Amino acid sequence: MGIREVSIVHSTHYKFDRRVAAGPHMIRLQPSQNSHAQILDYRMEITPKSFHAREQVGVFGNAITRLVFLEKIDFLSIIVSFKARLMAFNPFDFFLELHAEHFPFKYEKTQEESLGMYLHIYDQSEVQNWLSQQSLPSNGKTLDFVIGINKLVFNQFDYLLRFEHGVQSPSETIINNSGSCRDFTWLCINIFRAKGIAARFVSGYLVDLNFDDESKDMLVFHAWVEVFLPGAGWVGLDPTSGLLVSEAYIPLCSVPHFKDAAPIIGNTEECKVEMSYESSVVRHF
Template identity: 40%
Template sequence: MTRVSIKHKIDYSYSHKVLLSPHRFRLAPQRYTQAIIDGYSFVLRPANRLYWQHDVYGNKMARADFDAKTDFMSVEVTLEIELTSLNPFDVLVDDELQYFPFLYPSIVKNALLPYLQIVDRSSALTAFVGCTEKFHGETLSFLVKLNQHVSNHIRYVHRLESGVQSCEMTLRSRTGSCRDTAWLMVQALRRLGLASRFVSGYLIQLGTTSGDSVELHAWAEVFIPGASWIGLDTTSGLFTSEGHIPLAIGPGPEQVALVEGLTEPCSATMTYQFELTNH
């Protein structure tokens, strides 16, 4: 078991004092995270009225209402976490679904409909999914090969632009950020008849050649009856582990924005920083 502390700070600066609309922050860990959350704090400035809510997908949100104009906004999240090594393959897939392809039982499929909607129907994605037929077989093995295929096919880039690329753009350029390849995986899985969802969260990495680190990250999850939701990290080509701390989950990127809100017209800048302490 390893204990770590995370401090995540986001600072917004505005060119002049502006009114802020109600803001929503999805920066609280999900209850089902594989790590143990021992402590959590959320501090927001300037002065505000804060309400804790849940959205329709079960994400915990802090809603803030601001009364006065301001030329800044600052968010600071602190987490105390216990990380225990877990085996992502230690799951029990339902007997009748041990091999892919398969069909969900109707009662399960009806509950998963929001996560089966196909948004991208590009020919590039059709061709990409068609190449995965050779991976068919034992279900978990199929997911491993599919995840590695996406990771190997798309070169990771740190993309500063907001938003998510279309699957066609990611496939044509063969480059993408974590959120681009996660969205590609979500749509590829749905083309294959598998329910999938998009996840934003923290990725903690300890003992790497470049040292310990924490960063914002995105990945996909697929629903396999018996095993439940299985996380697929398309950047590394691995299943998610205890170092993946989900903050927001939904059918697509637009439902999992970590910060939502508007300001009066102005010029704005945003900076962020992380601190990771390994106890």
């Protein structure tokens, strides 16, 4: 498809029932450097203006904007806008190290030590029990095994557009036989880890362009998986679609645990709050 350029706007608004003191807020809405999209003219507009902002790099290498408010506020508005050049790439354009071409494989000692947090399993017994009942890819090739696990989650579970906060545990998704993108991602991560493959949680934007009807173009806040394969590095997979990640995925945050991937986190005095958000994508080709 070559290069496609789009403009993206993502707005989040909080309205409080009175003026309240607000603690520090951490914002993770800046596209990652490992995005396959070229990011242009990135801007973040925050109101009200009574704050100090500091750009930071978090412990997992993600860009964070830290806000410290100087006075009480009765609303908070965060508007992110940028242009993205979506440059088509071949997701299979990599070579695995010889020792990792066939599954199972072992990481070299230094890699295994560095990847420790990405190998920790949650709900291990439930995940292992579910795996024991599945027909897993068995031709011995690591890439086929990884793709097969991704497709297995896609095929076995029903997708739900879930508006509740939080992420289901792997056992909840297995019991419910359904979940949202973030639930599938967390389950898939723990399946990979149960099989000795380091995996991490990625949150970001999915640019969904409808080439039959431009009015149906969408910008979706999404979650997907990345696995670490020796020789290839971090490889993205989307268990919600059963496919490998393409140039349409723009990562914002990559972490071992979903709790560290929230796009906006902070606190205020106790109050009532109304939250709303909008997103849009406009193509330039």
